[in-house]
Amino acid sequence: MRRETLIGLKFNRLTIIADAPYQGVDRCVVCICDCGNEKIIRIGNIKSGHIKSCGCLRLERDSYDGQKNNMLTVLEETKMIGVIRYLMCICDCGNKKIIGLDVWKRGAVKSCGCLVKKMGYIIKRKQGR
Ligand SMILES: [Zn+2]
Ligand SMILES: [Zn+2]
Numbered sequence: 705m706r707r708e709t710l711i712g713l714k715f716n717r718l719t720i721i722a723d724a725p726y727q728g729v730d731r732c733v734v735c736i737c738d739c740g741n742e743k744i745i746r747i748g749n750i751k752s753g754h755i756k757s758c759g760c761l762r763l764e765r766d767s768y769d770g771q772k773n774n775m776l777t778v779l780e781e782t783k784m785i786g787v788i789r790y791l792m793c794i795c796d797c798g799n800k801k802i803i804g805l806d807v808w809k810r811g812a813v814k815s816c817g818c819l820v821k822k823m824g825y826i827i828k829r830k831q832g833r
Contacts, residue, residue, distance in 0.1 A: 710747065716756035718745065739787045768805070774814035776803065 710720045710733060718735040721742075726732060730746045737743065737758035749755040768778045768791060776793040782802055784790065789805040795816035807813050 715750045716753065717761060718743075718750055718755070718757060720750070768808075773808055773811055775819060776801070776808060776813070776815065778808070781805075 711722060713720050717738040719737075720733045721736050722734040724732040724734045724744045727746060730748060732744050732746050733750070735743050735745050735750065735758075737760060739758060739760045741758035741760065743758045745755050767781070769780055771778050775796040777795075779792045779794050779800070782790045782792050790802050791805055791808055792800060793803050793808065793816075794800050795818060797816060797818045799816035799818065801816040803813050
């Protein structure tokens, strides 16, 4: 029996890029999500629409409006650039800044840049320059 070729097919956000080892009797495939994540998923779950993304879809339904992380409060979500979501944030100092959602969530960026400037200044003073 010839196996159906599923590579290249797309279901929701998931594009099948390769076959994966079976999990028990279930055929699995390697998928790449629109967000860039790769995930091994049972083919049945994809075809039935039970799984639509690597998991990012569920996260993306959440709204971050008004939430604050460090000094940055989210005003609104701006449009996506490629597969990356961006948020329009307002810093405690009043500056607005567009930041990648992921970066904001991880707290990798804590301010519009004013914090870094301030800390840099303090470090310089401590070093006696
Ligand atoms: Zn994804
Ligand atoms: Zn700031």
